[in-house]
Amino acid sequence: MESFSLILAIVVVTALAFDFTNGFHDTANAMATTISTGALKPKVAVAMSAVLNLVGAFLSVEVANTISKGLVDESGIRPEVIFAALVGAILWNLLTWLVGLPSSSSHALMGGLIGATVASAGLGAVHGDVLVTKVLIPAIAAPLVAGVAALFATRLTYRLGRKAEANASAKGYRAGQIASAGLVSLAHGTNDAQKTMGIITLALVAGGTLAPDSDPPLWVILSAGVAIALGTYLGGWRIIRTMGKGLTDLQPQQGFAAQTSAATVILASSHLGFSLSTTHSVSGSVMGAGLGRKGGVVRWSTATRMFVAWGLTLPAAALVAALAEWVCGFGDWGTALVAVFLITSSAAIWKISRREVVDHTNVNDHDGADGEPAGVVTTAMAAVTPPPAGTVAEDLSATIPAPAPIDPAAPSAKTTV
Secondary structure, X not given: OHHHHHHHHHHHHHHHHHHHHHHHHHHHHHHHHHHHOOOOOHHHHHHHHHHHHHHHOOOOOHHHHHHHHHOEOHHHOOHHHHHHHHHXXXXXXXXXXXXXXXXXXXXXXXXXXXXXXXXXXXHHHEOHHHHHHHHHHHHHHHHHHHHHHHHHHHHHHHHHOOOOOHHHHHHHHHHHHHHHHHHHHHHHHHHHHHHHHHHHHHHXXXXXXXXXXXXXXXXXXXXXXXXXHHHHHHOOHHHHHHHHHHOOOOOHHHHHHHHHHHHHHHHHXXXXXOOOOXXXXXXXXXXXXXXXXXXXXXXXXXXXXXXXXXXXHHHHHHHHHHHHHHHHOOOHHHHHHHHHHHHHHHHHHHHHHOOXXXXXXXXXXXXXXXXXXXXXXXXXXXXXXXXXXXXXXXXXXXXOOOOOOOOOOOOOOOOOO
């Protein structure tokens, strides 16, 4: 029993460690556009996001129930299985953070849980209908819906403000961005903190501490909220740079449209119990906002790397988790070996990240992607997008050459007959 209690404690601590990495990995979802447009200073932005993540953790438990009750068969799960799932999710989070790619912490956790469960109890222990309807379909639909909504919201925003004074309009939209960023942070806490609540609840059920079909206890909700808030406050500066500057260059109007669209999608999905990725939703909305402005450029090389990471998240985390579960199956020494591997790998990734430090002082520095030419999609969208206020006069002035200066010493153009 002592050994069992120890493994259960290890699972809970590892789950909170994953929640912590989820916080700094996904800070960009709420605050990247706000930081990149200058609406908030970086440290103020992440502090605000951390507080609202904590508040959001208390708003719902629907997503937590999807994970703890719906995705896998509780009766075939042991605490070691959940530990292996968390190992796969944490390592994927850290690797994608190292290279600055906004991949999905949610899908890393789902992939880890599925891989470890299959390795332990077989394919039959995974509820395929729940996986398809509440994980895979939202993964595809969320960025598309958020992107289209942000595209049209950006067009509408520029159309409504075309007669407004430029400085006053930008100031107003910066204020709107702060409000919409707060809404995204609240939504992130509501959706993502619940995933850790669900995984801890599943571990407690597997360990016999909770009855099957139980909701997360209050201490689980509180600890998950605090862990994700602390991670958020650290700021995932590498991913913030990619999301705020690497995909497209945003103006305040676009940032407001992107964040409002993403927050709406995330909150609606949380209410329905869909375990979608806030990363997918926000990335889709940022690209949609980039395409919605005349002359906006989406950097498709960065977007392609991001799409590849999205596609690899579930299988990669599942593979690592399955291997971890296989090693854990050898007994206590196997579990200890996996724990040592996790700690050593995490430390190595952190040490590599110190070779090129990205923090609040240089997060808005461009990383060389500015010279990428507009692709076919961007060019086509720009051709049919109405220009924002003031650009017509600027375009006309750019096409009419300025008169050449008159040299008094030059001979007159008139000729005397």
